[in-house]
Amino acid sequence: MPVHNRIAQQADEMRQWRHYLHAHPELAFEEHNTADFLAKKLESFGIEVHRGMAKTAVIGVIKGKSANDTIGISKGARVIGLRADIDALPIPEENQFEHKSGTDGIMHACGHDGHATMLLGAAKYLAETRNFDGTVVVIFQPAEEHGGGGKVMCDEGLFEQFPMDTVWGMHNWPGIDVGRAVIQRGASMAAADGFEIHITGRGGHAAMPNNTADPIYAAAALIQSLQSVVSRNLDPLDQAVVSVTQCHGGFTHNVIPDDTFIEGTARYFSPAVGAIIKDRMAHIIEHVATAHGCSAQFKWIEGYPPTINDAAAADRAAQAAADVLGSGSIDMDAPPSMGSEDFAYMLQQRPGAYIWLGAGHPGDGAMLHNAKYDFNDELLPLGASYWATLVERELGLIE
């Protein structure tokens, strides 16, 4: 079963939706026009729409053939959730095509216009055919890029209000051929935490360091020592990154300052590894600062958790993707990405899988978050067909 015929027939319409969304990008939690557009479309397909969660989320509920329907026998009230993100990025677009961003400084540089469109296309097909037994919840989630709209929706009761059994996500992936997909049986995207360190010493004359407690020297020692967390404290088979990305201190050439400031990020795939990193960093920061006569304050800023696919769900997602793309087109052995994704919060609540849909190789190297990036419209029928196939597999009718 390749692309659904009916979905192939709506490819032009989907392209128009996608171009409209691309031309009207909105930032995190401000996707009001986007939400209006999506809600109106869903309503026009006869889908029940819920709004108000996480400020700008749009949720559609599509019911399949009922237990009394002659075609299907109910296997129980199964509910599946499909999620697309809808926000844009604060990047001035450098493209000049007709559907370029109409809003200065904001563009869809991550393809969330395409994600929303693929889910909308699938919703239209599912509402027309209802060739499944159970309920499909289509989740148009705001604020993936900034602010964790996925977490806000979970906190506001997404899974209580819509009791889904499983939840599924998808991202377009430039760098992977069109017609291929990657699905990991575990970690797919990393956790992205931040940290801030304030080192306080005692400033003084640079020519008389013996009268000071030099926070610059302590910061230098600390930056070196922090790299020992990954290389000496973690299992070599675990993957993680600790990067110091800012270091500020001092104001002139002949004064040792009172303090320095260090900032950075930690990326990892398992919460246990994250706990080790945080714990070891706390020890090292305290003791290295003390060793240099300084004191330190350490602030850990929790970001998105790791995005972990359920292994069995990943296998089922792979089967659905193989139905559309062909059995040789699915890669389940690719390493995860050190990027992060707030769909992680939904996968903490329910089993499911997040797949990467190959988006090809942009000629000008315009990858995700690049000012020249544009979602590849070839993917629209593929992604929508994947969603439809996944639903029909997960909520299959018993003849």
Ligand SMILES: [Zn+2]
């Ligand atoms: Zn992004």
Ligand SMILES: [Zn+2]
């Ligand atoms: Zn994205």
